[in-house]
Amino acid sequence: MSTGAVIIGAAETDRVGKLPGHSTLMLHLEAAHNALADAGLSVHDIDGVAGVSAPGPLAVAHALGITPAWLDSTSVGGTSFLFHVRHAAAAIAAGLCTTVLITHGESGRSRVGAPSYTRDPGSMPGQFEAPYGIISPPTMFTVPALRYLKDTGTTQEQLASVAVAQRRWSARNPRAMFREEITVDDVFASPIIAYPFHLLECCLVTDGGGALIVTSAERARDLPQRHRPVHLLGAGEASDAPLVSQMEDLTSSRGFRLSSAAAFEEARISVDDVDHLMIYDAFAHLPLYGLEDMGFVKRGEAGAFIAEGHTSPGGSLPMNTNGGGLSYTHTGMYGMFAIQEAVRQLRGEAAAQLPDPKVSVVLGNGGMFMAAATLVLGSDAVD
Amino acid sequence: MSASTKALPTPTPETAPYWEGARAGELRIQRCRACTQAYFYPRPYCPQCGSADVEWFVTSGRATLASYIISERAAPGFDAPYAIAIVELEEGPRMMTNIVEVEPTPERLVLDMALEVRFEDRGEITVPVFAPAGQAVEA
Numbered sequence: 001m002s003t004g005a006v007i008i009g010a011a012e013t014d015r016v017g018k019l020p021g022h023s024t025l026m027l028h029l030e031a032a033h034n035a036l037a038d039a040g041l042s043v044h045d046i047d048g049v050a051g052v053s054a055p056g057p058l059a060v061a062h063a064l065g066i067t068p069a070w071l072d073s074t075s076v077g078g079t080s081f082l083f084h085v086r087h088a089a090a091a092i093a094a095g096l097c098t099t100v101l102i103t104h105g106e107s108g109r110s111r112v113g114a115p116s117y118t119r120d121p122g123s124m125p126g127q128f129e130a131p132y133g134i135i136s137p138p139t140m141f142t143v144p145a146l147r148y149l150k151d152t153g154t155t156q157e158q159l160a161s162v163a164v165a166q167r168r169w170s171a172r173n174p175r176a177m178f179r180e181e182i183t184v185d186d187v188f189a190s191p192i193i194a195y196p197f198h199l200l201e202c203c204l205v206t207d208g209g210g211a212l213i214v215t216s217a218e219r220a221r222d223l224p225q226r227h228r229p230v231h232l233l234g235a236g237e238a239s240d241a242p243l244v245s246q247m248e249d250l251t252s253s254r255g256f257r258l259s260s261a262a263a264f265e266e267a268r269i270s271v272d273d274v275d276h277l278m279i280y281d282a283f284a285h286l287p288l289y290g291l292e293d294m295g296f297v298k299r300g301e302a303g304a305f306i307a308e309g310h311t312s313p314g315g316s317l318p319m320n321t322n323g324g325g326l327s328y329t330h331t332g333m334y335g336m337f338a339i340q341e342a343v344r345q346l347r348g349e350a351a352a353q354l355p356d357p358k359v360s361v362v363l364g365n366g367g368m369f370m371a372a373a374t375l376v377l378g379s380d381a382v383d
Numbered sequence: 384m385s386a387s388t389k390a391l392p393t394p395t396p397e398t399a400p401y402w403e404g405a406r407a408g409e410l411r412i413q414r415c416r417a418c419t420q421a422y423f424y425p426r427p428y429c430p431q432c433g434s435a436d437v438e439w440f441v442t443s444g445r446a447t448l449a450s451y452i453i454s455e456r457a458a459p460g461f462d463a464p465y466a467i468a469i470v471e472l473e474e475g476p477r478m479m480t481n482i483v484e485v486e487p488t489p490e491r492l493v494l495d496m497a498l499e500v501r502f503e504d505r506g507e508i509t510v511p512v513f514a515p516a517g518q519a520v521e522a
Binding site: 146148192244 | 394395458467
């Protein structure tokens with residue numbers, strides 16, 4: 001099955017990492033121009049724009065000189081771009097617009113022209129989480145992990161092996177920020193940030209951006225087609241709690257489960273059909289939850305699966321092949337980069353290219369297990 | 384208290400009874416009269432059945448340690464290391480908190496250990512925290 005939508009343009013900013021000379025808006029615009037060039041299109045071909053506030057699609061559209069007939073500013077954290085892809089496919093199918101530009105830019109490290117992080121002390125997180133010395137994701141997103149480790153029998157060595165496996169991929173990626181291979185002992189020797197998490201089990205904080213152009217498979221045939229289109233075979237979205245303490249189950253993400261089930265059903269695929277997998281990795285426990293919640297392994301098996309190398313180069317389920325948020329880049333909202341790597345793999349353009357993958361699955365996380373979306377992408381349309 | 388540099392909540396109309404309870408030394412949460420579900424965080428409709436027939440009640444203050452981290456980085460008003468935890472109340476709901484009156488080490492903080500509520504005076508606001516059960520309340 002297919003949604004009928006295709007990704008015909010995909011690009012990141014010229015560089016990712018430390019970009020103190022780029023404002024947040026400039027990262028959006030550079031990524032947008034790169035994606036348009038990648039697709040062989042101009043701003044006049046775009047009639048729909050999506051992005052996270054702030055600056056949001058209205059500001060990006062105006063800065064680029066686009067007059068959109070459709071806008072989507074769904075902002076549910078780092079998975080938002082997966083939501084935008086799904087929403088764009090639906091809007092195109094409904095005839096609301098024909099060609100959608102989705103942009104991301106975030107000066108996560110340099111904080112140039114960046115929106116404020118301050119949290120309203122009257123909001124529910126402001127009232128019931130912030131007073132306990134929770135100042136950032138490392139002291140919030142990490143809190144459920146000990147319960148997961150205990151209930152599933154997963155070891156701290158296996159948690160550390162997530163970071164080890166991803167370095168094997170980033171070592172093959174010249175754009176990655178961290179490229180030296182590491183061992184479990186190296187992870188344990190890095191500073192403890194929030195027990196049981198060490199520095200190397202926490203994501204990078206970088207500057208960068210990316211953009212996508214989505215249209216219908218039908219329209220794509222009339223466009224320049226600089227690259228073979230990547231087909232959106234299925235997608236799903238879901239939410240859980242806005243406070244991590246209130247997530248339905250501390251050891252399993254409702255968003256991961258529901259969004260992946262919906263996406264797999266729409267695409268009419270099973271886990272056995274997946275050649276390549278991207279699981280949003282703000283912290284090392286996310287791929288463990290993701291592998292289990294999506295059904296790639298049984299409960300309690302994800303740690304051993306990764307530690308044994310099955311997601312590493314040469315393994316049966318190549319995962320996070322750009323090095324992930326732990327080693328490649330993580331601007332704060334990483335989902336755009338996970339989609340970009342899936343597109344590169346399906347086009348055959350990745351730094352650590354797999355042999356002819358046909359189906360790639362991207363699982364995005366937003367907030368602290370707050371929201372999730374899954375995309376099933378294919379190199380070919382499936383009837 | 385020296386803790387006044389810690390982040391303070393701004394109570395809202397639907398949460399005011401919770402913060403007034405903490406001020407009075409009570410951990411108050413809500414439950415649904417229609418389906419009996421106890422729930423947290425405060426809101427005027429039952430998240431299980433949707434009923435508006437909900438009431439406040441005083442919990443036992445007993446809980447167990449569901450999960451936690453030990454932060455090695457200071458936060459405003461918090462010297463590292465300190466424990467940020469999710470506890471499960473005897474009545475069912477979970478909440479975020481700090482674990483106090485115990486050394487914040489993996490050896491002393493054991494999952495599922497019994498806890499009981501304490502109330503931390505932060506000046507204009509009192510914040511519920513939790514301590515290992517059965518210890519004498521510190522003056």
